Amino acid sequence: MTFKEIVNYRRSVRHYDENITLDSEKVKSCIELATLAPNSSNMQLWEFYHITNPEILEKLSRACLDQTSAKTAQQMVVFVTRQDLYRSRAKKMLELETQNVLKNSPQQKHEKRIKRWRQYYGTVMPIFYSKFFGIFGFFRKLIAVLIGFFRPTMYQISESDMRVVVHKTCALSAQTFMLAMSEIGYDTCPMEGFDSRIVKKILKLPFRAEINMVVSCGIRKSDGIWGERMRIPFNDVYKRS
Ligand SMILES: Cc1cc2nc3c(=O)[nH]c(=O)nc-3n(C[C@H](O)[C@H](O)[C@H](O)COP(=O)(O)O)c2cc1C
Structure with a gap:
């Protein structure tokens, strides 16, 4: 796929095919690409938790408020900020x-x-x-x-402000990950609808670590995408001087 095709292919998928498993090594290589995202002062105050264990996935799904995207996910990646490091x-x-x-x-x-x-x-x-x-x-x-x-x-x-800096940086890695996943035909959905206290407990994270995003992963089902892609007209957001 060209870059344009990758960007167009990536959609937030809310229902994955539960009969198709993902290759964990391929997902891991997408996480490795995510570490190449630009980040403030190259401090890399992030960590990536790749969840493949079905029991932990089930617990995480509950922590993600049992959204279908989490419930049907084959794997999940939790993007964590580590300002404390x-x-x-x-x-x-x-x-x-x-x-x-x-x-x-x-x-x-x-x-x-x-x-x-x-x-x-x-x-x-x-x-x-x-x-x-x-x-x-x-x-x-x-x-x-x-x-x-x-x-x-x-x-x-x-x-x-520094907390925002750390989260901005981590979100860029999440986006890099999602695009890398699209490139190999894998789907994702970024989620901020979660109980951060439960997620931290499941991952045994220290007090100062923060959850930036939980990204569910799988292969889209035909009803996995909620309709056409909708954006505010480009000219409303594009300012040129
Ligand atoms: C920070 C962030 C948090 C999000 N949280 C959720 C979420 O909890 N549940 C969900 O279904 N989608 C979530 N989304 C996905 C957005 O709803 C989605 O990106 C948006 O509607 C545009 O659709 P598209 O990704 O298919 O282009 C989130 C996206 C971002 C960037």
């Missing part, structure tokens, strides 16, 4: 970027470039992602407002 991810990224500089940059630029990465992942990222009952975020925002008097700056750095 910011220190270990920043440390890993510093390691990887340092190796990258040593491998690909001219020798005379090593020191300067490694120092820049050390500042970014060693100082800036921990400052941006740290949380303490909204207080750290309040001070970050205050500093941004002060800087904003003198030059353009980023204002969306409060603690709730």
Whole structure:
């Protein structure tokens, strides 16, 4: 399929054929492609839970309010945000970027470039992602407002803003996954209709992990798609300047 065909093929499927099983390895390879999605500062504060066990699928279906898309799903992938892992991810990224500089940059630029990465992942990222009952975020925002008097700056750095950043990033990986699934003729449905407390309990997730989306997977049945695709007229949303 061409990219255009893949995008057109992807639909939110609400009823899967329960007689057709999916190849778990193929689904796993789509999850691997999802990790190539763009993500904020390459911090990759996400995790992907690939559910193939029928007992867990049944529990998850209940947690997804028994929507038919969940009930008939052959497999599910739960997209999870892990803002709490910011220190270990920043440390890993510093390691990887340092190796990258040593491998690909001219020798005379090593020191300067490694120092820049050390500042970014060693100082800036921990400052941006740290949380303490909204207080750290309040001070970050205050500093941004002060800087904003003198030059353009980023204002969306409060603690709730950073939560949005992590969820945005995770949603991009979910979309990449769904398109990868379409490419091999597998269907999906993204769901936010779920009980996050139950989903977290089923997956034994720590308190600070958050569920971004549950994506059900299977092969569409003829009644699996709810009618024609409907979008607001393009000219209502397309602004050109
Ligand atoms: C964040 C998000 C949450 C969604 N949650 C649900 C859901 O809980 N149940 C459902 O049936 N569809 C859900 N959908 C699917 C949308 O209803 C669907 O994408 C939209 O109607 C457009 O249809 P299409 O995906 O076939 O183009 C969700 C989609 C997104 C992006």
